[in-house]
Amino acid sequence: MSAASIEFFKMIKKTEEGTLLCMSKLGEIGEHETIRRILPMLGKHEALVVGAGDDCAVCRLKGTSLDQVFTTDPVIENVHFQSLEKPERIGRKAVGRVLSDIAAMGAVPQWILVNVVAPASLEFQTLEKIYEGMGAICERFGATIIGGDVAKGGKLELHVFGTGLVPADTALLRSGASVGDAVLVTGPLGCSFASGHHLDFIPRVDEGLFLRETGLVGAMMDVSDGLATDLRHILKQSKVGAALEGGAIPKNGTLAQALFDGEDFELVLTSPKPAELQARWAEQFKTELPIIGNITAEAGILTLDGELVESKAFEHFASEYAS
Amino acid sequence: MSAASIEFFKMIKKTEEGTLLCMSKLGEIGEHETIRRILPMLGKHEALVVGAGDDCAVCRLKGTSLDQVFTTDPVIENVHFQSLEKPERIGRKAVGRVLSDIAAMGAVPQWILVNVVAPASLEFQTLEKIYEGMGAICERFGATIIGGDVAKGGKLELHVFGTGLVPADTALLRSGASVGDAVLVTGPLGCSFASGHHLDFIPRVDEGLFLRETGLVGAMMDVSDGLATDLRHILKQSKVGAALEGGAIPKNGTLAQALFDGEDFELVLTSPKPAELQARWAEQFKTELPIIGNITAEAGILTLDGELVESKAFEHFASEYAS
Numbered sequence: 001m002s003a004a005s006i007e008f009f010k011m012i013k014k015t016e017e018g019t020l021l022c023m024s025k026l027g028e029i030g031e032h033e034t035i036r037r038i039l040p041m042l043g044k045h046e047a048l049v050v051g052a053g054d055d056c057a058v059c060r061l062k063g064t065s066l067d068q069v070f071t072t073d074p075v076i077e078n079v080h081f082q083s084l085e086k087p088e089r090i091g092r093k094a095v096g097r098v099l100s101d102i103a104a105m106g107a108v109p110q111w112i113l114v115n116v117v118a119p120a121s122l123e124f125q126t127l128e129k130i131y132e133g134m135g136a137i138c139e140r141f142g143a144t145i146i147g148g149d150v151a152k153g154g155k156l157e158l159h160v161f162g163t164g165l166v167p168a169d170t171a172l173l174r175s176g177a178s179v180g181d182a183v184l185v186t187g188p189l190g191c192s193f194a195s196g197h198h199l200d201f202i203p204r205v206d207e208g209l210f211l212r213e214t215g216l217v218g219a220m221m222d223v224s225d226g227l228a229t230d231l232r233h234i235l236k237q238s239k240v241g242a243a244l245e246g247g248a249i250p251k252n253g254t255l256a257q258a259l260f261d262g263e264d265f266e267l268v269l270t271s272p273k274p275a276e277l278q279a280r281w282a283e284q285f286k287t288e289l290p291i292i293g294n295i296t297a298e299a300g301i302l303t304l305d306g307e308l309v310e311s312k313a314f315e316h317f318a319s320e321y322a323s
Numbered sequence: 324m325s326a327a328s329i330e331f332f333k334m335i336k337k338t339e340e341g342t343l344l345c346m347s348k349l350g351e352i353g354e355h356e357t358i359r360r361i362l363p364m365l366g367k368h369e370a371l372v373v374g375a376g377d378d379c380a381v382c383r384l385k386g387t388s389l390d391q392v393f394t395t396d397p398v399i400e401n402v403h404f405q406s407l408e409k410p411e412r413i414g415r416k417a418v419g420r421v422l423s424d425i426a427a428m429g430a431v432p433q434w435i436l437v438n439v440v441a442p443a444s445l446e447f448q449t450l451e452k453i454y455e456g457m458g459a460i461c462e463r464f465g466a467t468i469i470g471g472d473v474a475k476g477g478k479l480e481l482h483v484f485g486t487g488l489v490p491a492d493t494a495l496l497r498s499g500a501s502v503g504d505a506v507l508v509t510g511p512l513g514c515s516f517a518s519g520h521h522l523d524f525i526p527r528v529d530e531g532l533f534l535r536e537t538g539l540v541g542a543m544m545d546v547s548d549g550l551a552t553d554l555r556h557i558l559k560q561s562k563v564g565a566a567l568e569g570g571a572i573p574k575n576g577t578l579a580q581a582l583f584d585g586e587d588f589e590l591v592l593t594s595p596k597p598a599e600l601q602a603r604w605a606e607q608f609k610t611e612l613p614i615i616g617n618i619t620a621e622a623g624i625l626t627l628d629g630e631l632v633e634s635k636a637f638e639h640f641a642s643e644y645a646s
Binding site: 024025026027029031034035037038041042043044045048051052057059061062063064065066070071072073074076079111112113114115117118119120121122123124125127131132135138139143144145146148149150151152153155157 | 347348349350351352354357358360361364365366367368371374375379380382384385386387388389393394395396397399402434435436437438440441442443444445446447448450451454455458461462466467468469470471472473474475476477478480482484486
């Protein structure tokens with residue numbers, strides 16, 4: 001990690017600790033702090049098993065032995081894709097992100113609804129291709145687009161809402177990690193924007209289902225904001241720490257890119273029995289499921305090869321990509 | 324109706340019949356035609372009872388005696404509200420629209436998720452008040468906000484996703500009208516933008532539930548695009564016509580405003596036994612449930628006091644309000 005990045009992390013840390021309280025514009029406090037402040041304002045309900053703050057909300061389906069999971073994702077022109085991107089890939093990404101959230105719970109995808117915001121100048125044929133991309137990825141994973149709406153706006157936006165099903169009380173949560181668990185990841189991380197992987201990734205729906213069914217997984221989530229940021233969510237919600245080994249992390253590019261780039265849409269998970277899990281995984285999948293570290297007792301502390309790692313989120317409000 | 328409006332309607336009619344096929348930009352074909360063209364691209368599933376094209380999609384909840392309904396609505400700055408509007412009212416309207424769609428099925432509201440798109444310059448306190456408005460209307464009708472997401476954008480937008488529950492096969496559809504049914508409406512129509520009603524309306528959730536439970540209703544939907552446009556959806560999907568009596572329509576403002584303004588969020592419905600329905604309504608509600616016309620055999624034909632009424636939708640892409 002360069003001296004410049006270390007300085008940047010120090011700055012971020014200072015911001016988090018001191019300055020955030022007196023800031024009030026969304027562009028100053030950033031996406032993650034905005035969401036953190038919104039969470040206490042959301043609703044409570046006896047059938048709401050897990051509220052906002054995980055990859056999906058989890059609700060008990062009364063009268064059944066199932067839980068239903070719910071998630072939404074916005075995909076916005078010049079934030080999540082470039083204006084000249086192929087429309088099929090835009091559609092595919094928009095639904096893929098939601099399927100990735102559902103996969104991270106170990107759930108089976110079910111229903112999809114899409115709000116489209118589009119400039120009046122958009123050709124209908126472009127919208128048609130976006131729907132082709134959305135339809136293809138839905139079909140592959142058994143999801144069905146059942147509705148949505150269309151409205152006029154300055155930039156192209158897709159707001160995708162998805163549901164999934166999982167046996168009651170079995171959804172894999174961010175809060176499920178225990179001290180001594182191994183940390184594993186389903187594939188290589190980093191350079192997703194540069195490589196186009198952020199548009200063409202295959203959501204780990206099959207892998208998520210398999211991992212849940214083994215009964216060998218503690219916590220699980222998908223890597224959308226970068227391993228360092230996302231793993232920190234698991235640490236916070238499980239009240240544990242983690243020690244990563246840089247050499248063990250599967251990478252596309254540098255270690256810093258693997259830790260911070262984001263939009264990888266692999267699953268990161270913890271397991272108390274990683275050897276057994278890897279053996280069963282190898283019977284099912286040709287890809288690797290490497291151990292990249294372990295869960296420690298120091299709540300909230302993330303280390304890489306013994307050194308403290310500061311947080312650096314992929315911030316939609318703050319990042320250059322977004323502006 | 325003025326001569327100028329009649330000319331305008333003729334123009335619209337010509338556009339619908341002749342020019343639409345060679346137009347391709349969303350701003351040329353308009354919101355309704357865009358949605359009409361998208362519908363065939365949506366998915367099919369054995370558990371999908373009613374797909375897109377009604378107020379909500381209706382899905383069978385396997386293993387239960389319930390159907391689950393799904394809807395989404397976008398609420399966008401300078402389209403659905405003015406930039407300087409009070410944030411509580413913006414939030415209230417955004418969720419209210421979704422509750423109105425759920426009410427139109429005769430369903431009980433359940434879960435709400437919200438994607439917020441906001442400029443970086445938005446004060447967090449403004450967002451907080453939007454959530455207060457959303458929370459208050461949710462609480463009133465037993466809905467719970469369980470999640471969503473936040474992203475940066477040029478204008479403030481709320482994309483609200485909602486679900487509801489209804490006994491299996493009892494959701495009130497646009498396709499349920501029969502020749503000879505009376506047409507009724509739950510309240511006065513027109514001038515909703517001028518009066519502020521489009522922000523402060525009370526979604527007819529209690530009324531929708533009551534109306535379904537009577538077993539005396541054929542078709543039902545909410546009035547969001549104007550009575551003339553919305554009733555036409557019932558006519559199309561029920562393969563019937565309707566004859567309205569101008570003097571019987573409860574109005575805020577002129578007859579043309581009652582027919583075309585939109586955003587009233589009252590329920591329009593049909594009943595084979597309107598006298599019995601009105602008598603039972605009067606036991607429950609203090610408001611009127613007037614008969615405003617009847618369902619006829621001429622498929623797709625809407626008349627007002629014996630004269631043909633052309634369609635004029637509230638078009639987000641085409642209207643001056645939206646531009």
